[in-house]
Amino acid sequence: MAKSRQESEQAIRTIVANLQNRPHVIITERGWLPIVLAFLLGLAVVSMLWIFAILPLLNGEYSPQALPEVQVEQPVVRTGTGETPQERQARIMREYEQAAERLGLRR
Incomplete structure (x- = not known):
């Protein structure tokens, strides 16, 4: 041992x-070149993160109050007959009720 x-x-x-x-x-x-290049690359990455991510967060640029109010309009959807879905549904219900009255199922 x-x-x-x-x-x-x-x-x-x-x-x-x-x-x-x-x-x-x-x-x-x-x-020394790889060491210097690696250092400069790291410095560039940290600078980009600081400029584009951290500073705007600290300044409140991404807070809900800073974002503009966006009004989104609902698109008007037309069926093949040129009606909106609500108009189509109302027409079908009217036709259903008329057919039920003709058959004597409703008064």
Whole structure:
């Protein structure tokens, strides 16, 4: 057990020494450009979120009071005969009542 512990400690010391001797390897393998571009991209995303989402919310631009009142007119739906559904329903009821009176089902 003592030998494996010594081997583990030696391996850790070797790894730490290698990292201490070459800390620049992580950055210099790819250069600074990807790091700078990633930072600028993140800055751009945060700026867009701030400008287009957070500031308008703070200013109350999306509150119900700030939205304009919209009047929506119901479209007039015409059937094949040129009537609105309400007119058609009233006509059918009149015809039904007239037919019921002719057949003697109503007085």
